[in-house]
Amino acid sequence: MAVIDSSIAPALALLQQGQAVAVPTETVYGLAADACDSEAVARIFAIKQRPAFNPLIAHYPSYAAISADVQTNPWADALAAAFWPGPLTLVLNKTPHCRLAANVTAGLTTAAVRMPRHPLLLQLLTAFGKPLAAPSANLSGRLSPTRASHVAQQLGEQLAYILDGGPCTIGLESTVVDLSGQQPALLREGGITRAQLEAVIGPLAAADGAIKSPGMLLRHYAPNCPLQVAANTPPPADAVLISFGSQPLPAGYQRVFNLSEKGDLAEAAANLFELLHQAEALNPSLIAVMPIPDEAIGAAIHDRLSRAIAGSLPQA
Numbered sequence: 001m002a003v004i005d006s007s008i009a010p011a012l013a014l015l016q017q018g019q020a021v022a023v024p025t026e027t028v029y030g031l032a033a034d035a036c037d038s039e040a041v042a043r044i045f046a047i048k049q050r051p052a053f054n055p056l057i058a059h060y061p062s063y064a065a066i067s068a069d070v071q072t073n074p075w076a077d078a079l080a081a082a083f084w085p086g087p088l089t090l091v092l093n094k095t096p097h098c099r100l101a102a103n104v105t106a107g108l109t110t111a112a113v114r115m116p117r118h119p120l121l122l123q124l125l126t127a128f129g130k131p132l133a134a135p136s137a138n139l140s141g142r143l144s145p146t147r148a149s150h151v152a153q154q155l156g157e158q159l160a161y162i163l164d165g166g167p168c169t170i171g172l173e174s175t176v177v178d179l180s181g182q183q184p185a186l187l188r189e190g191g192i193t194r195a196q197l198e199a200v201i202g203p204l205a206a207a208d209g210a211i212k213s214p215g216m217l218l219r220h221y222a223p224n225c226p227l228q229v230a231a232n233t234p235p236p237a238d239a240v241l242i243s244f245g246s247q248p249l250p251a252g253y254q255r256v257f258n259l260s261e262k263g264d265l266a267e268a269a270a271n272l273f274e275l276l277h278q279a280e281a282l283n284p285s286l287i288a289v290m291p292i293p294d295e296a297i298g299a300a301i302h303d304r305l306s307r308a309i310a311g312s313l314p315q316a
């Protein structure tokens, strides 16, 4: 069973040996390994049971370090200045001397890069001196981890060490923006909103019909029981309800969790995966969710919930 601790030294030693280690970020916990070592990266795919065609994000301690591996451009300069370190990932064309192992980018000519904001991870990245590849530290398709204990539940048997940085402050994965083509495109909603991005670089295209972000195709973020929008029909007796704000609640749920009593969307984002983990742990036959405003970071909450609903098991 993995050791859970906030000391950086064991994490650094394991990474230097080519092992995978769980690390905190401000968004969700990541499963990190040396991004320049294809064997270390292969361990991430094996532990998560992640399909090899789905590329990983490379994490760096500075924009200068990033520009060694990908071709920056004026959009990247502006977004980096505005939002890094922070919950934003940029897809850029690789440089000819890019150090990233081919399996990080699943053979693509582009790479997804970001500079995270968590102080422990920034210290670890600086000490390691090379980029770390890190997808979210969950089994492929399942709920994302926002606490060290969530990582331990899904991956504890397979890992030696989980670097504990406390609960993630953002609680949803980074926003992914493709800057590798003629026009910037939003590939994944996340911690930085579309409006925040557009205020800096102007209008963003939506990801077009061609699947630009391979990971968006998959079953994602799903609890291990059916998840649906709360209906007016009476729920099964053991059903659990996830609410938001002070809206009137339907009757008949064994337990009600509230994402944010005061109706604060940032607080709801930070609580989303923790409350889904708590709901899942009750082994209900159904988790229902009340309406949440589709604005600001609510757009990212909607994205995660609609994928979780689509990917959750059908109601028995």
Ligand code: TXA
Binding pocket: 025, 027, 028, 029, 030, 031, 054, 055, 056, 057, 089, 091, 105, 108, 110, 111, 112, 116, 134, 135, 136, 137, 172, 173, 174, 175, 176, 187, 188, 212, 213, 214, 215, 216
């Ligand atoms: O907040 C986050 O981004 C977290 C933390 C750990 O940093 N990481 C994360 O990684 O969410 P992951 O692997 O769960 O999601 C990465 C997303 C996937 O949808 C993947 O398909 C996309 O980024 N991606 C990676 N490389 C890409 C590329 N070259 N082009 C387009 N999409 C890419």
Ligand code: MG
Binding pocket: 135, 136, 144
């Ligand atoms: Mg993920």
